[in-house]
Amino acid sequence: MTSPAVRMTGVVKTYPGVRALDEVDFEVRAGEVMGLVGENGAGKSTLLKILAGAVLPDAGSTELSGEPVRITDPRVSKANGIAVIHQELTLAPDLSVAENILVAAEPTRFGMLDKAEMTRRSTAALAELGVAIDPWAEVGTLSLARQQLVEIARALAAKARIVVMDEPTSALTEDEVDLLLDVVRRLRDSGVSVVYVSHRMREVFAVCDRVTVLRDGRHNGVLAVAETDSDALVTRMVGREITRLYGERSDAARDEVVLEVRGLRSGPRVHDVSFSVRAGEIVGLAGLVGSGRTETAKAVFGAARFDGEIRLRGAAVSFRHPRQAVRAGVGYLSEDRALSGLFLDKSVGGNISVTVPEQVAPGGWFRAGRERRLGERFRADLRIACPDVSSITGALSGGNQQKVALAKWLAVNPTVLLLDEPTRGVDIGAKAEIYRIIRGLAAEGVAIVLISSELTEVLGMSDRIVVLHEGRSVGELDAASATEETVVALATGVTTASAG
Structure with missing residues (x-):
């Protein structure tokens, strides 16, 4: 042999x-x-x-x-x-x-x-x-x-x-x-x-x-x-059975439109993007790399200049800096947690509290106890595996790092959450946990925009899917009846008529 x-x-x-x-x-x-x-x-x-x-x-x-x-x-x-x-x-x-x-x-x-x-x-x-x-x-x-x-x-x-x-x-x-x-x-x-x-x-x-x-x-x-x-x-x-990885779609979506984007233009890649998200709804942004998905999210979050119209709960907004978006209840989980999502050399508690300095340092005076209690609450809620919130974030697994990145945005109690590649580089068990968290947020009424290069993830998690092609929104699909073929056809420009 x-x-x-x-x-x-x-x-x-x-x-x-x-x-x-x-x-x-x-x-x-x-x-x-x-x-x-x-x-x-x-x-x-x-x-x-x-x-x-x-x-x-x-x-x-x-x-x-x-x-x-x-x-x-x-x-x-x-x-x-x-x-x-x-x-x-x-x-x-x-x-x-x-x-x-x-x-x-x-x-x-x-x-x-x-x-x-x-x-x-x-x-x-x-x-x-x-x-x-x-x-x-x-x-x-x-x-x-x-x-x-x-x-x-x-x-x-x-x-x-x-x-x-x-x-x-x-x-x-x-x-x-x-x-x-x-x-x-x-x-x-x-x-x-x-x-x-x-x-x-x-x-x-x-x-x-x-x-x-x-x-x-x-x-x-x-x-x-x-x-x-x-x-x-x-x-x-x-070591355990994971049934229905993406969880069950619910009827959590409400009538109230929380986020509305019309004719968005930003930089060299976003030319004409329009979509809306209701409270409790998960809207997937699908498209090829370079289609403008991330750039769209950054424009909404105030991290990139834009033209067009963005409305938050009916009121026109024009965020010129992410701080303004955060104060208005908009969070953005970036696609690269190591580069722009986390301070890997800082503690879990320090990363979670970074978006809410007023909670842990009222009047400009840092309160370690407040940071610890805030971190421990999210460590328990999100099942972050670490000895305590003083643990260095970079020492955690990729899945637990991603949970910390999510926690820092949940701390601001967002009404809109932009999730860019929320499960990139994490294992199947951690994915199931992150999907559970996303479903829970939608059930609480958070309006969620989900960007993912995994079509199965977009199809499995979204209520509706907005497809981008070369910086333009070219179609909208009901995720429950959409297929990989219909999404790819829109994303590659084979079809451009709105569907669903």
């Missing part, structure tokens, strides 16, 4: 107070796509770091094609044909595609770069993926999906036989996801072993042959994709 491309046995890794990996076994066959799934904190990242040579295990062994190997640093990992494609790409944006693909291995002739050979090699690596990209285009000018393809091509040019992809589609459109999945299949068919890490069940079932499940740092089974389903897989991941 042929030895697996990778076999890790009895891997143990302990950090102060945490056993990240507890006797974990993991193997990948040659020419297979092995899914690696589990909640945040399950040990996936630690296992991948050990395979990449970024972390040394406390115990355990690794074999590559049946031969024992000790991966002591990233150079050893790369020398053994292992390439890791991280969520945060490691390309040099100011260099060309060819220069990135052949970094540290540029061919020379008479002591000079051999550009003809660089063109040939980089084009050949891209051709293996079935894509054609100008080898001398500057990487920073490419879409994120094409940048990921360049990173994969770099792995192939370096003769990688084991490619690890860590949440590769977290910022891609549906069309770009499909392109990447086709590339993964092509890699598999060429004999490359792929480790595919994702929280998105659709992708796992679309491209993986088998799936390894980790839970609480322990191996919790290997399942053949053809012999299981998403419910069984999720149950293994979280």
Whole structure:
């Protein structure tokens, strides 16, 4: 019997107070796509770091094609044909595609770069993926999906036989996801072993042959994709059954229109957007990356200049700064919690209270007790997993960080909540919790605008869906009867007539 491309046995890794990996076994066959799934904190990242040579295990062994190997640093990992494609790409944006693909291995002739050979090699690596990209285009000018393809091509040019992809589609459109999945299949068919890490069940079932499940740092089974389903897989991941992930639509929506946007124009991407949201209603904003969804939310929140009309409970408003929007009861959960949503080096309580300084520092005098009580209330309500609200936010899992980001906006008691990619980068269990919170807010009468690149999320959570195409609202759909096909048709400009 042929030895697996990778076999890790009895891997143990302990950090102060945490056993990240507890006797974990993991193997990948040659020419297979092995899914690696589990909640945040399950040990996936630690296992991948050990395979990449970024972390040394406390115990355990690794074999590559049946031969024992000790991966002591990233150079050893790369020398053994292992390439890791991280969520945060490691390309040099100011260099060309060819220069990135052949970094540290540029061919020379008479002591000079051999550009003809660089063109040939980089084009050949891209051709293996079935894509054609100008080898001398500057990487920073490419879409994120094409940048990921360049990173994969770099792995192939370096003769990688084991490619690890860590949440590769977290910022891609549906069309770009499909392109990447086709590339993964092509890699598999060429004999490359792929480790595919994702929280998105659709992708796992679309491209993986088998799936390894980790839970609480322990191996919790290997399942053949053809012999299981998403419910069984999720149950293994979280240790409990999650029924109806998105929850039940309710008739919480009231007649009162809380937010009305008409003819909105903002910056180079928003040209003519109109929609309304009633109290207790969840309205999804769907569209491709670049369609103007985030820019629309920022304009409503006062974080971008705009022309057009915005009404809040019937009264015209023109927020010129987010502070004005917050005072009026509008909250905005940004799409990047690390960059603009949270202070990761600050405490949980400090992050939650940042939007309501008057509550924790009346008269300009900071009251630690008030901050603690406010934080503890939301820690309990949102089930934020941390010892107490003095915990540093950056030490929490992605799902719990997202709950903290939500809590800081709930503290302002919003009447309108703009949610931009509210579950990006969080696991299935945390998603279910965040959906529960969103449903609860709608039931209390909060008007919610939901932006998501996951069409299933938009369809599952929304009451109505407003679709944007190239900065214009081109259709409105009843989410209960809408399909992915009808949304995509509007989002890509195939149809432009209002529907529903």
